[in-house]
């Protein structure tokens with residue numbers, strides 16, 4: 001028996017998914033958001049969830065994808081209750097588009113391909129697949145446009161929606177849940193997209209559920225099933241074609257030449273009596289429908305049904321609660337699937353060809369649209385039926401979902417869940433690949449912000465200013481304080497710059513990371529390490545430039561001293577960045593994290609005795625909690641030990657100089673005396689060790705917070 005039984009159970013034979021849900025109830029603050037909602041959708045079918053705004057469509061999809069808990073009822077995939085093991089079989093295209101705004105469309109889809117397609121698939125094939133999907137979704141022309149945000153406009157709403165779908169199509173899910181994929185699209189694009197999804201469902205035997213507000217008549221007839229919701233209650237569930245008789249039966253005939261979707265929604269919204277009749281009729285017919293479909297599984301798939309009848313008798317019928325019903329992916333189907341392995345490329349070509357055929361037809365039909373709605377709808381329906389027949393012979397994926405194709409129990413990794421739950425899951429790519437891809441993505445995403453023109457301007461400006469103020473500073477006791485001022489200013493500035501810069505790092509990425517982690521694309525540890533390494537070159541660039549300009553202006557001519565100063569300045573910077581990461585991960589609210597950071601850094605400066613020497617006895621220990629304290633000590637040690645000596649003043653405040661003066665001997669202050677006067681007695685190695693500890697502890701704490709506190713809700 002396998003150590004991870006669910007993997008060995010599911011991998012070999014799950015090629016198609018039948019989705020059923022029964023009596024779903026969702027309450028929020030005692031308000032019923034979903035009330036006894038049930039339904040069933042089989043492979044090759046498109047179920048449309050329709051209803052006015054606020055009727056519970058998104059809530060239903062959230063429940064079906066496992067992203068929202070329901071109060072009662074059940075969701076079943078094939079015979080099994082929905083659980084985390086299905087995550088890679090399901091894709092959920094959200095209503096909002098969650099992407100990195102600084103990446104282009106192509107970069108985004110390509111990174112998704114590199115992360116979510118199997119390791120063994122050559123990169124050239126992944127690139128080809130990306131090209132084809134972008135082409136099929138009419139995204140090629142805008143592939144080099146950035147997503148953008150409210151400040152910098154990028155892709156349009158419709159393009160973002162299709163980009164969302166493109167990323168999900170890459171992984172070839174078995175069940176696609178799409179929340180309003182056509183909203184915001186013009187009617188031509190909406191129809192094209194819908195035809196694409198329909199073909200995809202039929203030819204690939206995918207199960208598709210979409211929510212729509214008000215589809216056009218043409219689009220309405222592309223759906224196989226319809227679930228009509230109003231205020232969380234079911235007004236209709238069944239075959240789209242049966243809606244005409246259904247309405248006739250409650251005494252309302254859908255007028256010819258009317259868009260049935262508009263008509264149905266109008267009746268539902270405007271006439272409470274009709275609404276009540278619909279609720280009652282839905283309740284009565286619902287059970288009948290589901291029971292009937294449990295026996296027949298998929299009325300469109302009669303041929304398939306007959307084909308599998310023997311197996312069904314053996315397996316028993318499936319019911320909506322998944323207790324005893326036959327699935328379309330029984331042994332015979334699996335055999336068909338296995339026969340049709342290695343068809344990935346051929347299939348994608350097929351989809352694209354058909355898609356363009358559709359586009360062409362659609363274009364020709366467009367002018368005659370109004371006259372031909374019903375005729376067109378009939379064509380689509382018959383097209384669907386024949387396609388379904390073809391599809392029953394054309395199940396294709398030998399290697400299951402691409403993202404699963406590499407799945408063997410030996411590939412299993414520990415799945416990182418909230419609160420220490422442990423599950424085992426395979427990742428499509430190795431840790432090394434995840435790390436490399438995420439590092440490159442992080443670098444690309446962070447570069448425009450971290451190395452923005454404004455930051456360059458600020459850095460060069462400050463470096464020139466500092467260089468001018470402390471220009472060729474004499475190395476005498478009179479100017480000792482000034483020299484220390486430059487050191488304190490430079491290291492405090494860069495530490496605060498890194499700390500405050502890191503605060504928004506996780507909050508800004510949280511949504512994208514949560515979405516990707518929910519889909520099981522990569523390990524959190526790979527993301528975290530990649531974030532550290534990917535951004536490292538960016539974090540160290542500006543402090544290096546600053547030091548290169550200002551330090552020689554001060555009079556530093558030693559390359560060794562410059563190099564040592566640089567190493568320690570950069571160490572201080574990345575230590576401060578770790579603290580920023582941690583605070584940012586803890587408080588996702590930017591205002592709170594800014595307040596906390598300001599409090600911490602200013603308090604440690606105040607209690608460090610740099611601004612006032614009158615520190616209460618009992619509070620002087622606070623300086624030891626400050627990274628600035630250790631960093632500043634290190635810079636002084638280097639400057640005064642490695643740099644040109646500081647000559648004694650006349651008169652001098654240093655005892656050493658006074659004694660030397662009396663004896664007419666030494667005229668330079670030893671670096672130890674300068675540090676002693678600063679109350680800085682710990683050696684370089686000790687300060688460095690404490691700083692390294694800050695780095696390690698805060699990086700680990702940051703990871704722990706992301707892992708256990710900020711984990712995505714599934």
Ligand SMILES: Nc1ncnc2c1ncn2[C@@H]1O[C@H](COP(=O)(O)OP(=O)(O)OP(=O)(O)O)[C@@H](O)[C@H]1O
Pocket residue numbers: 028033051052053054055056057058059060213
């Ligand atoms: N977490 C929540 N807190 C409060 N109310 C909620 C929550 N989730 C859903 N609702 C409420 O439940 C109802 C259904 O919301 P849902 O988003 O599912 O509707 P919808 O049909 O998808 O709407 P739309 O078409 O406008 O997107 C709405 O009235 C919404 O305000």
